[in-house]
Amino acid sequence: MRAFTNSMKPRPLDKCNLLFFPTCYEDHWFVFIVDIKDECFVFLDSHYSLEDDFHSYIRDRLINSFASQWAKYVKVDKPFHEYDVLYPDIPKHNSEKMYDSGIYAMMSLQHWTSPRTILSSISSPKTS
Numbered sequence: 001m002r003a004f005t006n007s008m009k010p011r012p013l014d015k016c017n018l019l020f021f022p023t024c025y026e027d028h029w030f031v032f033i034v035d036i037k038d039e040c041f042v043f044l045d046s047h048y049s050l051e052d053d054f055h056s057y058i059r060d061r062l063i064n065s066f067a068s069q070w071a072k073y074v075k076v077d078k079p080f081h082e083y084d085v086l087y088p089d090i091p092k093h094n095s096e097k098m099y100d101s102g103i104y105a106m107m108s109l110q111h112w113t114s115p116r117t118i119l120s121s122i123s124s125p126k127t128s
Contacts, residue, residue: 004073014076021066025058032062040084041066050087059085
């Protein structure tokens with residue numbers, strides 16, 4: 001509740017194009033984006049993909065929770081059930097460097113502007 005009500009003070013959320021939610025689950029950071037302008041939910045994850053059990057478990061929970069909170073606090077009708085779900089290609093790290101997920105999440109936040117953004121060209125993990 002506090003996140004929604006405090007976020008609406010400077011600008012109504014329904015007037016925003018993008019809403020960013022850096023998320024940590026099981027010691028792994030990723031970014032959940034609600035792209036209102038392009039009508040999609042975006043998951044920027046430097047390790048897991050659409051097919052992984054990790055996202056199978058949390059994807060619908062995040063989307064449904066967001067839609068529920070939006071209806072409760074923002075009270076502006078949006079067709080969230082029609083939104084696409086995207087997992088763009090972003091730089092990946094391996095399982096041995098899971099602690100890097102927070103850095104990758106912040107880099108993704110810094111550079112993401114729309115589904116047309118190509119994050120895979122921004123950087124790549126250093127190999128030793």
